[in-house]
Amino acid sequence: MRAAWITFRFAMQEALSNRLALWIQMIVMIVNDLVWVLFWVIFFEKVGSLRGWDVDLVLLLLAVMTTSGGIVLGLFHNVRNIGSLVADGGLDAALALPTNPLSHLLVRSVAPINLGDLVFGIGLFVYVSRLEPLPTLLFAICVVCSSILLLSFLLLMGSMTFFVGRNEGGELGFHAVLLFSSYPVDIFTGVFKVLLFTVVPAGFITTVPVRLIDDFNPLLGLGFVAVTAAFAFVAIATFHLGLRRYTSGATWVRA
């Protein structure tokens, strides 16, 4: 753990080294997120509410999404690269270190632009909830679980490359989970909705947390934590199983 912490600190220092670039990228991301807020405000202005969702709930969904997305893609940015590193045989440098390769890979780089998401998400939550104690506590817990779920899903997608040899599926999975998590899953019905709670767990990443924060249900909360733990276990196991099939590409500089 200590090695991972030191690696993370260095990654953080690297991200913070160019302050101007950091601020510009964060502001750009915040503007990007504001466009989505604008979209939803215009949308609900026109259509009222939709299957129990109104503008406040969707803004809460955006807050959960951007905060957990900011944590995963900002602080654990390298999870996105695991698939391509595996496909190109670029894990050698991580495997040669006297530390857990997975923890090293996850904390290896920090993306300043996604830190803008993190700041925006927290700011949006403060705006939506007015910092009432219970919702704030639930938000914090849900964001942790949601981040673990997202991280686990991306790790699982990347680790599948060990078995299929190509990363296109992982890339598609990445786009799918972010995209579907940005919308209330309740707008979908039937098999599609089932898929969003199983194959692509977008429903658990944002819709369930919003339901919990808005109207807490202990049973749903327990289920949410159980699903998170199960996803994390499967993702870590898949990575370690896949590692046995890894073939070096003699690339020592990328991981």
Next chain:
Amino acid sequence: MTAAAPVTSGLRIAWVGRRSMGVAIARTFSARGGLFVSGGFYLMVTAILSELWKTAAQANGGAVAGYSATALVWYIATSESVTIPLPVKMIDDIGVDIANDTIAIEMLRPIAPIVVRVATEFGVVLPRLAMCASLGFCFAWISGGRPISGPALLLAAPSMVLALLLNICAQHFCAAAAFWVRDAKSAWFIYQKLVFVTGGMLLPLEVLPSALADITRWLPFMTMAYAPARLASGHVEPELLLIQLGWLVVLAAGAWWAFDRGQRHLIGGAS
């Protein structure tokens, strides 16, 4: 640094442009992985947004801002098919090529870099457009119902090609700023969002508040998504094609001018 004498003959430029485009098309077809990701992503986005708008229309007495549920599905299938094929960070990539002097090397060729670049990008996105449009056609028919108007759909076909070309020219025009500021990073993010909202990619412009909708009609972004999508959603409005052609002249000339000035700046800075 001196650039080679530029080729100015229109025929020669057209020939080089066509060759560059042909090579890019062949490359895109050979990289099937990219096509697969692009097609899969397109289907996901289209499925979500069309479901959202369809549900909204059904909840609002069958229509939103004059668009029926069927029209909205065709609108979204088209607006996405003309935006998803484009490389997301094109402005950033061009900026990097300017900053690391890749463009300076391209200037040694006896043809303007902007011609080769626009033709190549167009060649890259055409196969993707063909794939997305085919998928979108099937999706919209199955999910939304048969096309509302055959003639409007026919008009939408050239409009989609024009939309891509307009977008590529506009991105080159914006990216040319990197000749002076040496960094176009993040500009693509803002540009992309302008196309999302003021271009009508996420929503028909009629849904916007009237003041904002009026402004967007005077901006070039509406030609990059709204124009073909409006046609495909059953509105026979051939004037949209004329507006696209007008903006194409402006943006192509703007991109040519900006690159020309930028290259002169580069040569001046290097001498």
